[in-house]
Amino acid sequence: LWNAAKEVWAAAQPSVETFCDELEQAGFVGVHVELCKYPCQVSVDKWCKLILGRFWSTFHGFTDAELTAATAEIRQKNSGDQLLFD
Numbered sequence: 001l002w003n004a005a006k007e008v009w010a011a012a013q014p015s016v017e018t019f020c021d022e023l024e025q026a027g028f029v030g031v032h033v034e035l036c037k038y039p040c041q042v043s044v045d046k047w048c049k050l051i052l053g054r055f056w057s058t059f060h061g062f063t064d065a066e067l068t069a070a071t072a073e074i075r076q077k078n079s080g081d082q083l084l085f086d
Contacts, residue, residue, distance in 0.1 A: 001058075002070045009058045040085040044078050 001009065016033050023031045042050075048071035054060055059067060074083075 002073055004062070004066070005058055005070065008061065012058070037086040042083050042085075044075060044081055044083055047083050048074060 020031045020033065050056070051059060051071055051074075052064075052067050054062075054067070062070070
């Protein structure tokens with residue numbers, strides 16, 4: 001993601017404590033958090049098409065021009081044909 005999208009995503013994320021509290025209020029006991037990496041791979045072309053299609057709510061507030069600029073930045077920063085995420 002580009003910086004502006006990271007900021008939008010981070011602002012919309014509830015805290016871990018919120019999730020734990022809600023699970024406990026729903027009757028779950030022994031709730032704990034374990035952070036694990038989950039590797040993901042997607043082609044640059046596919047990822048850019050997904051962004052331009054606003055597949056993720058994070059992208060809904062961006063203009064077409066902003067998304068086009070973001071995908072150009074992603075392509076520039078990633079010389080290969082695949083993106084790897086954790």
